[in-house]
Amino acid sequence: MRPVVLFARGRELPRAVLCGAVVALVAVALAGRALEVPDIRYLTDYSVPIAAVVPVAHAVVLGTALFSPMAVLEEGAARLLRWYESLHVLLLTAVGLVWTAVPLLAGLPGHVFASSVRNVVGFLGLAMISARLFGSGLAWLLPLVTVGPTLLLGVGPDNTPEFWAWPIQPGGNLGATLVAAGLWVFGLALVVCVGPRRSERDEAL
Amino acid sequence: MGQVDVGGVLAGGDAVAVVEGATVRYRTVVALDRVSLGFPAGVTALLGPNGAGKSTLLSLLSTARTPNEGSVTLLGQQAGGRARVRRLRERIGVLPQSFGYHPRFTVEEFVTYAAWLRNVPAGDRARRVADALALVDMTAYRDRRMRELSGGMLRRVGIAQAVVNQPELVLLDEPTVGLDPAQRVGFRELIERLGERSAVVLSTHLAEDVAHVCDRVSVLLAGRVRFTGTVGELCALVGDGKVDGGGVEAGYLHLAGGTDGAEPGEAGR
Amino acid sequence: MIRVLWSEMRRGEAGRVAPLMALIGALYLLLEDRAESDWIGWWADTSIVVQLFGVIVMGSVLAATACWTASRGQRDRTRPWTDTAARGGWSQALLLWASVWLWTLLAYVLHVVIAFGRTAGVSDEFAPVWEPLLLGAAMLALQIAVGVVVGTLLPSRLMAPAVGAFWYALFVAAAFAPGSGIGRFAPAVDEHWAGSLVPDTALMLTSATWCLAATGAVLAVPALARRPVVSPRRWGVIPVAVVALGAAAALVALPEKATPWAAAALQPDDPPCATTGRTTACLWPANRHLLPRLERAVADVDAALGPLEGFNRRLNEQWLDPGRVAGESGEFAVMTPDVGVRRLSRDLLAAAMPRPPEGCEREGSKAAGGLPDDFLLVAVVHHRAEAPYDYYGEEFAAAVEKVVTAPRAEQDAWIGKAVESVRGCRPLPGLPR
Numbered sequence: 001m002r003p004v005v006l007f008a009r010g011r012e013l014p015r016a017v018l019c020g021a022v023v024a025l026v027a028v029a030l031a032g033r034a035l036e037v038p039d040i041r042y043l044t045d046y047s048v049p050i051a052a053v054v055p056v057a058h059a060v061v062l063g064t065a066l067f068s069p070m071a072v073l074e075e076g077a078a079r080l081l082r083w084y085e086s087l088h089v090l091l092l093t094a095v096g097l098v099w100t101a102v103p104l105l106a107g108l109p110g111h112v113f114a115s116s117v118r119n120v121v122g123f124l125g126l127a128m129i130s131a132r133l134f135g136s137g138l139a140w141l142l143p144l145v146t147v148g149p150t151l152l153l154g155v156g157p158d159n160t161p162e163f164w165a166w167p168i169q170p171g172g173n174l175g176a177t178l179v180a181a182g183l184w185v186f187g188l189a190l191v192v193c194v195g196p197r198r199s200e201r202d203e204a205l
Numbered sequence: 206m207g208q209v210d211v212g213g214v215l216a217g218g219d220a221v222a223v224v225e226g227a228t229v230r231y232r233t234v235v236a237l238d239r240v241s242l243g244f245p246a247g248v249t250a251l252l253g254p255n256g257a258g259k260s261t262l263l264s265l266l267s268t269a270r271t272p273n274e275g276s277v278t279l280l281g282q283q284a285g286g287r288a289r290v291r292r293l294r295e296r297i298g299v300l301p302q303s304f305g306y307h308p309r310f311t312v313e314e315f316v317t318y319a320a321w322l323r324n325v326p327a328g329d330r331a332r333r334v335a336d337a338l339a340l341v342d343m344t345a346y347r348d349r350r351m352r353e354l355s356g357g358m359l360r361r362v363g364i365a366q367a368v369v370n371q372p373e374l375v376l377l378d379e380p381t382v383g384l385d386p387a388q389r390v391g392f393r394e395l396i397e398r399l400g401e402r403s404a405v406v407l408s409t410h411l412a413e414d415v416a417h418v419c420d421r422v423s424v425l426l427a428g429r430v431r432f433t434g435t436v437g438e439l440c441a442l443v444g445d446g447k448v449d450g451g452g453v454e455a456g457y458l459h460l461a462g463g464t465d466g467a468e469p470g471e472a473g474r
Numbered sequence: 475m476i477r478v479l480w481s482e483m484r485r486g487e488a489g490r491v492a493p494l495m496a497l498i499g500a501l502y503l504l505l506e507d508r509a510e511s512d513w514i515g516w517w518a519d520t521s522i523v524v525q526l527f528g529v530i531v532m533g534s535v536l537a538a539t540a541c542w543t544a545s546r547g548q549r550d551r552t553r554p555w556t557d558t559a560a561r562g563g564w565s566q567a568l569l570l571w572a573s574v575w576l577w578t579l580l581a582y583v584l585h586v587v588i589a590f591g592r593t594a595g596v597s598d599e600f601a602p603v604w605e606p607l608l609l610g611a612a613m614l615a616l617q618i619a620v621g622v623v624v625g626t627l628l629p630s631r632l633m634a635p636a637v638g639a640f641w642y643a644l645f646v647a648a649a650f651a652p653g654s655g656i657g658r659f660a661p662a663v664d665e666h667w668a669g670s671l672v673p674d675t676a677l678m679l680t681s682a683t684w685c686l687a688a689t690g691a692v693l694a695v696p697a698l699a700r701r702p703v704v705s706p707r708r709w710g711v712i713p714v715a716v717v718a719l720g721a722a723a724a725l726v727a728l729p730e731k732a733t734p735w736a737a738a739a740l741q742p743d744d745p746p747c748a749t750t751g752r753t754t755a756c757l758w759p760a761n762r763h764l765l766p767r768l769e770r771a772v773a774d775v776d777a778a779l780g781p782l783e784g785f786n787r788r789l790n791e792q793w794l795d796p797g798r799v800a801g802e803s804g805e806f807a808v809m810t811p812d813v814g815v816r817r818l819s820r821d822l823l824a825a826a827m828p829r830p831p832e833g834c835e836r837e838g839s840k841a842a843g844g845l846p847d848d849f850l851l852v853a854v855v856h857h858r859a860e861a862p863y864d865y866y867g868e869e870f871a872a873a874v875e876k877v878v879t880a881p882r883a884e885q886d887a888w889i890g891k892a893v894e895s896v897r898g899c900r901p902l903p904g905l906p907r
Contacts, residue, residue: 002317003317003318003320006317006321009307009310010310012631019632057639060635060639061632061635064631064632064635068305069306069308070304070307071305072303073319073322073366075269076267076268076269076294076299076322077322077323078291078292078294078295078322078323078370079321079322079323079324080291134487134490134491135487137487137542137549137631138490138491138539138542138634140538140635140638141538141539143635144534144635144639144642145495145498145535148530148534148642149498152527152530153502153527157510
């Protein structure tokens with residue numbers, strides 16, 4: 001058990017969990033609030049519950065736990081690490097879901113929780129994809145690049161979300177759910193099957 | 206003297222590791238060109254300038270990569286197939302030229318993690334970690350955090366993680382770089398002790414290390430083997446064959462043509 | 475120096491992130507529907523949109539990238555080497571900042587080219603507005619500088635996304651608190667100017683000066699705060715800091731306005747106008763490209779109103795001063811630069827409706843289903859013009875039907891009296907029998 005704990009510690013999972021707790025507390029405080037989409041389009045008037053946006057922060061924090069400073073040693077391991085990488089991703093996702101559920105205690109409506117769950121899964125998938133494409137230090141890149149344009153440009157002139165703006169779709173939207181799930185699956189496949197970029201091999205935290 | 210003939214492949218039970226006709230290419234660069242070498246028990250040096258292919262050869266021996274052409278046989282088995290590679294890795298120890306570590310891991314935690322990566326059985330793990338730390342004189346620092354260690358201590362911990370699985374083949378990539386003379390002497394003694402129980406392949410460009418520690422040496426230049434034999438045979442290429450750093454250096458420089466990487470016979474150009 | 479800068483640009487992460495942001499921005503600008511766009515065709519609003527995307531979306535991400543790049547020394551364990559270099563910390567930070575900012579500017583310029591190209595395809599004139607773009611570039615400089623500073627002083631994996639999130643959150647906070655002053659010091663201009671407003675050049679240049687000077691001053695902070703590093707010379711930092719403080723003081727002192735970053739455009743001597751019969755409508759010069767459509771819309775409205783008296787026959791785009799004109803005038807707004815004839819006709823017709831005098835509150839009437847009775851007049855006139863109007867229930871619809879099914883002469887008479895009633899703040903006349 002201890003080496004598995006070292007595996008998780010080596011990826012700074014405890015730090016990610018703690019930071020996620022702070023984000024969850026903020027989400028609890030803002031549980032009933034809506035984030036007005038800024039008027040970059042001037043004509044729109046659309047609000048997105050905070051709890052649907054906070055998952056981005058969870059995903060970005062959890063994405064920092066995709067980096068291992070011992071990649072060089074792990075590359076030459078006799079042990080099949082893919083299973084552990086997969087479990088690690090599942091654990092990250094579970095942590096994200098738990099932190100996403102915390103605002104329920106503060107009366108978060110169920111439909112908002114549904115969109116939060118979808119978003120934490122989807123943004124974590126983006127973080128994994130970003131980590132493998134750009135390096136784990138840039139795991140935040142695709143989630144932030146997605147959420148910015150989505151919030152600011154993702155509402156059409158008819159005051160409904162654009163088809164591509166999956167994070168701000170209502171909680172039961174099937175297409176958005178499939179996109180989020182697909183991103184997560186793709187991200188998991190990349191993490192498990194593709195090793196970290198060579199430039200990360202000797203990095204410190 | 207002209208170019209030394211390389212025969213160099215040891216057959217049968219002498220060799221712990223054998224590389225036959227190995228070629229490795231990185232895009233358009235040929236890092237290793239039809240290299241054939243055998244590594245018996247004892248300490249074998251890979252000597253050569255930067256970019257000669259030493260680290261690439263070590264990566265073949267550690268199963269970190271496979272050659273584009275040729276074959277690698279380790280501990281009597283062809284190094285191919287995922288399951289076989291994983292089993293071979295349980296019997297190989299590697300000290301990379303540089304390795305990352307979690308700064309807040311203690312020395313013991315780091316070596317324990319390495320033992321786990323090498324599939325050391327759980328029941329034996331604590332004892333093997335203790336033995337590895339004792340071998341490198343780091344027992345007193347087992348609870349020290351990695352970020353608090355000096356360069357020499359880090360190298361010793363690196364060797365500890367390389368031998369924690371009691372490997373039959375130990376690969377050391379530039380193990381004495383950055384150490385002061387006293388630390389280097391201590392390392393040589395450590396490597397000699399390793400050589401008594403495992404086959405050790407030592408990649409270095411320090412002639413003194415070769416002279417004091419190694420039984421055999423292979424000289425790599427521009428991805429090709431220029432010499433393989435005993436250290437004494439290398440020293441005998443030039444001069445009286447006295448085995449010391451100067452002799453190794455002279456022999457190497459003779460092979461290299463007086464400049465790094467130059468073809469033999471090109472001295473003075 | 476150029477070679478070193480180029481080397482830094484090649485190895486930094488901004489070389490990968492900026493093209494991604496360039497692509498996203500380009501897609502956003504290219505895929506915008508021209509017919510529904512609120513900027514394609516208006517040079518000022520075009521600049522605002524490019525600036526806004528650059529600052530809010532691109533700037534936040536590139537600031538995070540700069541933070542990550544700046545923490546490289548910690549990750550690669552080269553900090554002891556860079557800290558003890560002869561070249562001081564300030565110039566090292568400036569080099570790193572410049573490498574990220576230049577990549578960002580390349581993406582920014584691409585967006586400018588695309589956006590200007592789309593607007594040139596609609597507008598009759600080539601009159602790019604530069605002030606918002608300059609301000610945006612200056613703000614990008616400040617955002618990236620903050621990223622560099624945070625990455626240098628707090629080199630943790632968590633800080634890079636935190637920097638990006640900080641900028642997003644700051645812009646959202648500024649939008650929620652327009653009078654707080656955040657907007658002047660972290661400018662992200664989000665206003666709709668159409669043709670009637672022009673940039674407040676003095677304010678924008680002052681804010682840009684603040685951004686650039688603050689950039690220089692902020693980048694000196696790590697060199698001042700970290701002991702091993704060679705500190706910058708005072709004669710270098712102090713002037714920059716003084717300029718920053720001066721610009722900040724000016725920003726505080728400048729008065730607040732309803733449209734913070736704009737000033738009223740000068741009234742044109744000869745605005746583009748269209749006249750048919752008794753009806754005339756005029757536009758701001760920036761909407762000159764709409765004149766052909768305006769002519770058709772004016773013809774529609776004139777035909778709909780016919781000989782009816784009392785309506786506003788001189789119609790001006792919002793804030794366009796009609797000057798001394800005979801007859802009543804009304805105002806209409808052009809909401810999108812590529813507005814269609816139908817929408818123009820509707821807006822002109824609405825502007826032609828008589829308005830009650832100031833202070834007059836019209837009460838709900840039974841005939842209008844409880845609504846103010848001037849709604850009834852609007853609905854009747856729109857019905858006659860075959861233009862859409864709002865439905866307010868069966869009772870209201872019945873009242874409209876009663877008027878429009880009466881003989882024409884009766885309708886005209888009723889409408890004439892209704893107009894007088896509205897202007898005189900009196901109840902509408904009874905419906906025709």
